[in-house]
Amino acid sequence: MHQSLYLFNLIIIFSVLSACQSESQQQPEGNQELPNIIFILTDDLGYGDIGAFYQNQRGEEGEPHHKTPHLDNMASEGMQLTRHYVGAPVCAPSRASLLQGVHQGHANVRDNQFDKALSDNHTLASVLKEGGYATGIVGKYGLQGLEGDSPESWQAYPTKRGFDHFLGYVRHRDGHNHYPAHEVRERPKVELYAGNEEISDQLRGVYTTDLFTAVAKRWITDQEQEDQPFFLYLAYDTPHAGLEVASTPYPEGGGLDGGVQLIGEEDNYINTVGDSIDTYIHPDYAGRDWPVPQQRFASMVRRIDNGVGDIMQLLEDLDIDENTMIVFTSDNGPHKESYGYGEYDPTFFDSFGPLDGIKRDTWEGGVRVPTIVYWPGKMPGGTTNDSPSGFHDWLPTFAEMAGLPAPARTDGVSLLPVLTGERGQHAGEVYIEYSQDGQTPDYEEFHASHHGQQRGQMQVLYLDGYKGVRYDIQSAEDDFRIYDTRQDPGETSNLAGSSEQMELLQQRMKDRVLQLRRPDSSAKRPYDEEPVPALNVPEDIQPGLRYRVFEATTPWVPDVSTLEQSPEQSGITEGFDLGVQTREEHIVLEYAGLLEVPETGVYTFSLQTDQGAVLRIHGATVIDADKGYDPGSVTTSEIRLEEGYHPVQLIYAQSEEKRTPTLQLQWSGPEFSRQAVQPAHLYHRTGTD
Incomplete structure (x- = not known):
């Protein structure tokens, strides 16, 4: 097909999407004053993979480390949430809890239910769309439904769950190949959609981290030209394996005139298409005596960092940076997969930071994720907050920003008072449940009590500031291990039974986890048949x-x-x-x-x-x-x-x-x-x- 026809098709896609937005939204007067929101979600980025969170400390100690200069800058001018938790320690349930504002005791996607249809209920997108926002998702989705093979037949395609615009991977496993038009190591060619059109045959030489950044930049620019407040969910499929890297250096500059750019021509869809694929190791890491998989991983993280810096520059160029909140985080703890690129473990850089556990664990390293919130002029810069919070808190947060009440079904509490400095501690509740048959790795960095721990049914609850965690649960009477994760982030000192206070807290935790969740027949738990405990007999x-x-x-x-x-x-x-x-x-x-x-x-x-x-x-x-x-x-x-x-x-x-x-x-x-x-x-x- 001729190059001009590709570009014509691209223009038509954006034009149709813009028209759909104009017709579907009843925009309140003056909605251009509403703050824009960009939520950036990475795939399997560990708590320790950000410089400001842990890598810079490793560098000071003379240990192997990688760099994230743009994210560090964001952290220095924004707020780090240092005890922020995912819904579950793997992709699908984590993203379901995020999008619908409910914890795993209410989500319809649980455990390893990849590609299960997200239920037709309120989402971040549908709520903000009601408030007059244009809503877009760029990147990885994976919640479309197991039935169907097209945007028309997938039950929960993104545009059926509140998003006006979608470009990215629909299926979960497709996101394991970062060159959709190519077969790479252990991964075949995969499908990628723009709106309702499958476009992978247009993406020869295209690396998805760059593609998603370029498309995000174009879409943001289009909304600004229309004076349209927007919500963008930018879901990178990296640094999860395969450990594929870009083909060229990141283009100089950023924003409107620099950085990655969307071109839309055949074999030249974006401006980082090179003569070969999967070859570029960042100069900071090339030639070091590091294992090649680790060089690749570090280069993947740096590419995300480049993309974030590019988008931040765009917001400045458009003069909307002070009216745009950016949230940057990850969907769970670090992975140990390579998919054809050699042996890989997250121990070389200690991607889990000072925490124990990885992806699929409910120790801190599996569920606590690096989170930065950036909103210049509206939030105090260079701050941290360590009160426990979770993915389900973002829906009421964004609803408040849009001037809307949160739906009654949400389990979250708005973070806005914490982010703006109005309140120091978050008033919400953290609850996680997950089941997986594996074991915690016996990495020497982990406490001996965690080595080889059988996972099975797992559960996490924060109560009175303490974390309760159970592994391999057999019944509702199994004790929680109780940790003060503010003082003991590695969960080395189990406080259960250490005092009368902890004995009372133990029983309250057992009661509370039965009181705040609902059973799901597709994800059975050993405590599903237990009656919900009543209160102690009230006198007043x-x-x-x-x-x-x-x-x-x-x-x-x-x-x-x-x-x-x-x-x-x-x-x-x-x-x-x-x-x-x-x-x-x-x-x-x-x-x-x-x-x-x-x-x-x-x-x-x-x-x-x-x-x-x-x-x-x-x-x-x-x-x-x-x-x-x-x-x-x-x-x-x-x-x-x-x-x-x-x-x-x-x-x-x-x-x-x-x-x-x-x-x-x-x-x-x-x-x-x-x-x-x-x-x-x-x-x-x-x-x-």
Whole structure:
């Protein structure tokens, strides 16, 4: 095909995408003042792989180290989150938790469910699109669904989950080849899509790190020319193996006129296509007496660093750097794969930093990831924050930046107060679960208690600032190992049983992990059949639920703690009574209190409403009748509850259409059939609840 036709096709793709954005978004007046957001996710970059996090320290100690000068600059002018956690220690579940703002106790993609369809619920993209943002994903996806073989037939293609624009790898395994048009070592040619078009035959000589940077730059520039606030999810497929490197030096300069550039011509798609592929070792590492796989890995990380610097320069050139937040992080801990390039382990550079564990471990090295947030003029520079936070916190963070309430189903808490210096500690909760049949490597850098540890079913919870972690779980009664990871990042001193405080914390951890998650039949756990523990019998209770009425128009059932409005009315009501509403539309009601469960067993809750509602018991989402809910239909869910008192919250929203207000919550359980939840089972605590 003639080169000009390739370029014509490229222009058509961008034009169609821009037109789709214009037609699909109801943009609020003045939305150009909304901050742009770029979320950069790397693949298998370890906590210790960033200079500012660990590599610079290795250099000072005379150890082999690699460099990330642009990321170090970002860290010096932004904030390092030094205890930030992924949803799970592998790609697919980690990215699912990120995109949907839920931890692994609620995500529909768990364990090693690569390519499983991301459920049709709120995502980072769909939430921000509602706020008037253009939404784009460039890079690796891997959540499209196992059925289908095309954008039309894949159930959860990115453009079906809130993204206006997509260019990248759809399938998880395709991201293991960084030259899609070529067969490299142990990897065949693979497919890569731009919009709905498969374009790998146009990408001869193209290295994906450069491709994704160039496409990201073009898309950012297009949005700025349209005065369009944007959200870009830039998901590099490196430095995960194969350990393929670029073909040419990184072009000088950066931004609008330098660095990598998108050309779009046959055999010249970007400006770093060389005469050969997979050959360029960065001069800082070439000729050193390092193993070749390590030279390759260091060069891959440096190429990402070049790309980030290029994008930062672009933002300055466009004069939007002070109105753009960049988040840089990784999807899990460091890998040990090479895929045909020789023996490789992450020990040469200690990619795990001062932590133990790698990818697939729930020790710190597998789940704690290097995270930098950069927003010049809006955030204090050169700062760190070590309060535990997680991937599920980004959805409410970005919603707050867009002036929107977070959806009620999110498990996250906005990081914005921490990032802007308003608050020192994050108020959210970190929870991780994962299962894998391997073992922790017996690297000499790791504590002896971790060597060869059978993984099996694993679980992590932060409570009272302490990390609880369980490996090879056999039952809900298995003890947590408890660590103070602020003082002991290597998890060398197990505090479990060391004091009365730790004994009490042990039981609270066992209870809490049952109270905040929901079982998933596709990822069974040994504690799935355990009843959710009740509270210790409260003394300060009275009949009735607390209620709050918000006169607000919301695009979904909101987390009421994120509403800008104060409640119009509040008080005590006998039950889930719509009679407390102050008007019949554009309203949000919250009912909160305690549900008395008469005996231990399985309870089925049934909910019917005219628009949307979300039911939580403890921290578990029991009914999500929000996105995709058919108004007026009955939705049901089972939960196994222990006899006693359980915190309950029901949020009802009526915003868009004038309908007859309807809210009916029923339950059934041991020895009784479905009936309304009676006032005799509903209580609230007196005083501050």
